[in-house]
Amino acid sequence: MNKTEKVAFREAIIVVLMGAAINFPLQTFLLWLTIDNWSWSNPLTISIFTQSILTFVALLRVYSIRMRFQRGKF
Numbered sequence: 001m002n003k004t005e006k007v008a009f010r011e012a013i014i015v016v017l018m019g020a021a022i023n024f025p026l027q028t029f030l031l032w033l034t035i036d037n038w039s040w041s042n043p044l045t046i047s048i049f050t051q052s053i054l055t056f057v058a059l060l061r062v063y064s065i066r067m068r069f070q071r072g073k074f
Contacts, residue, residue, distance in 0.1 A: 007069070010074070011065065011066070011069050011074070014065060014074065015061070018065065019058065022057065022061060023054060023058075026053070026054065026057060027050060027054065030049070030050045030054075031046070031050065034046045034050070
């Protein structure tokens with residue numbers, strides 16, 4: 001592996017691990033919120049709502065990690 005590949009592999013590992021660490025609690029919270037607190041019962045509505053939140057969070061997460069790698073802070 002050359003240096004570029006090592007940096008890309010390290011970045012990919014960080015993105016995946018951060019995603020797991022952030023998304024599991026977030027998904028659990030969103031399901032608790034929609035099912036228990038808001039009493040939503042339509043699976044499609046719950047899926048679209050949670051997926052839109054998770055997508056937004058993922059974009060922010062990947063963008064911020066990518067910018068830190070560009071600046072050499074990781």
